[in-house]
Amino acid sequence: MTLKKKIIWSTISVFVLLCFYVCYVARPVDVATDTEVEGLNSEVEQILYYAGLAPSSHNAQMWDVKVYPAEGKIVISPDTSRLLYAVDQESREAYISMGAYARSCMLAFEAYGYNTSLHVSDNGQSITVIYTNSGMARDEGLLNLMKRRHTDKREYTSAAIPEFFQEGLKGIRGAVFVPESTEAFSLIKDQTLSAAEEQRDNQEIRDELADWLRFSNWEAEKKKDGLTAEQNGITGLGKVIYYTFGTRWFAKGDTFAQTGYEMAQRQAENCAGYLLIISNDTNIGYIEAGMHLTEAWLYAVRNDIEVQPMSFAVENKARRFAIQNALKLPYTPQMVLRIGYVDGAYGTNALVRRDLKDYIEVK
Numbered sequence: 482m483t484l485k486k487k488i489i490w491s492t493i494s495v496f497v498l499l500c501f502y503v504c505y506v507a508r509p510v511d512v513a514t515d516t517e518v519e520g521l522n523s524e525v526e527q528i529l530y531y532a533g534l535a536p537s538s539h540n541a542q543m544w545d546v547k548v549y550p551a552e553g554k555i556v557i558s559p560d561t562s563r564l565l566y567a568v569d570q571e572s573r574e575a576y577i578s579m580g581a582y583a584r585s586c587m588l589a590f591e592a593y594g595y596n597t598s599l600h601v602s603d604n605g606q607s608i609t610v611i612y613t614n615s616g617m618a619r620d621e622g623l624l625n626l627m628k629r630r631h632t633d634k635r636e637y638t639s640a641a642i643p644e645f646f647q648e649g650l651k652g653i654r655g656a657v658f659v660p661e662s663t664e665a666f667s668l669i670k671d672q673t674l675s676a677a678e679e680q681r682d683n684q685e686i687r688d689e690l691a692d693w694l695r696f697s698n699w700e701a702e703k704k705k706d707g708l709t710a711e712q713n714g715i716t717g718l719g720k721v722i723y724y725t726f727g728t729r730w731f732a733k734g735d736t737f738a739q740t741g742y743e744m745a746q747r748q749a750e751n752c753a754g755y756l757l758i759i760s761n762d763t764n765i766g767y768i769e770a771g772m773h774l775t776e777a778w779l780y781a782v783r784n785d786i787e788v789q790p791m792s793f794a795v796e797n798k799a800r801r802f803a804i805q806n807a808l809k810l811p812y813t814p815q816m817v818l819r820i821g822y823v824d825g826a827y828g829t830n831a832l833v834r835r836d837l838k839d840y841i842e843v844k
């Protein structure tokens with residue numbers, strides 16, 4: 482073979498290998514959540530799979546679940562090994578996430594034709610869901626909605642939120658809509674950006690976030706929690722670059738923190754408005770906020786409206802109260818959701834969720 486042919490063949494081989502590598506790394510993450518739990522029937526296993534699709538901060542899934550099948554009872558409590566001690570020092574977001582899990586649990590049971598009721602213990606340390614089969618038909622629409630719900634960090638268009646949606650929100654407890662280009666919107670945006678700047682410069686918060694970031698499909702598929710490239714809004718070639726060069730060490734550094742801050746800045750400014758979820762500033766209030774969050778988020782999904790929580794401002798007590806006072810809200814804002822429309826198809830959930838037996842114990 483002549484030198485020229487050797488060079489051509491080597492170039493083609495490298496190119497083909499590169500294509501394989503890019504396709505392999507860019508493929509969507511595919512987490513196989515094992516739903517099998519000894520002692521549960523397959524219907525309850527399926528129901529608890531849907532419950533586990535609830536949102537949680539950093540996708541830490543910090544819920545511990547005990548099921549008492551003979552009594553038709555589920556007890557949800559915080560998993561202290563999964564709390565976010567730097568960014569969520571009072572476990573406020575852990576309670577919100579537990580509340581979201583509890584409401585998702587009730588909705589999943591109801592979608593399978595069960596009646597449910599809920600009881601929260603005095604200090605909010607545990608939530609009990611009671612379920613009884615009512616024999617009603619299955620609601621596939623609700624189950625699809627729960628699977629379709631996701632966090633969307635992409636760029637939103639300038640399209641406004643329609644009146645009918647704003648009217649409908651008035652029927653959801655704790656939901657307050659703040660349209661873009663209002664004074665209230667600017668105030669929340671400014672609080673969000675100042676808080677994001679503080680977090681950018683906080684090494685403990687950076688280190689904690691880095692621990693929950695996933696740097697390959699393989700890592701996400703093994704750990705089944707945390708934030709993948711897609712969940713950070715990074716897809717296609719961007720994902721290949723992120724997974725090829727990104728490391729936990731790099732994610733703890735100044736450059737990554739500054740890039741994250743600039744992304745937050747763009748996201749805070751680029752939306753049709755903020756949806757606030759308000760409640761009492763107590764453990765029980767946080768659980769309620771998680772329940773209201775679930776209702777409001779599913780209502781948005783039903784109407785093809787994208788949602789991204791932006792929690793920077795409400796992660797600081799003084800800032801949450803400053804927003805409450807400035808907007809004269811009856812309760813404290815616990816969640817700030819950036820909402821709007823995207824160009825192109827409605828997003829999907831990356832479905833990165835742990836195996837049920839990792840956090841469910843049958844009694």
Ligand SMILES: Cc1cc2nc3c(=O)[nH]c(=O)nc-3n(C[C@H](O)[C@H](O)[C@H](O)COP(=O)(O)O)c2cc1C
Binds near residue numbers: 578634707790830
């Ligand atoms: C209490 C709470 C706070 C959150 N804060 C943020 C946030 O500040 N920024 C963000 O992009 N997502 C935030 N999220 C969204 C989670 O990261 C997301 O729910 C999780 O990664 C699972 O992904 P999914 O919502 O697509 O199922 C928050 C979720 C909850 C429940």
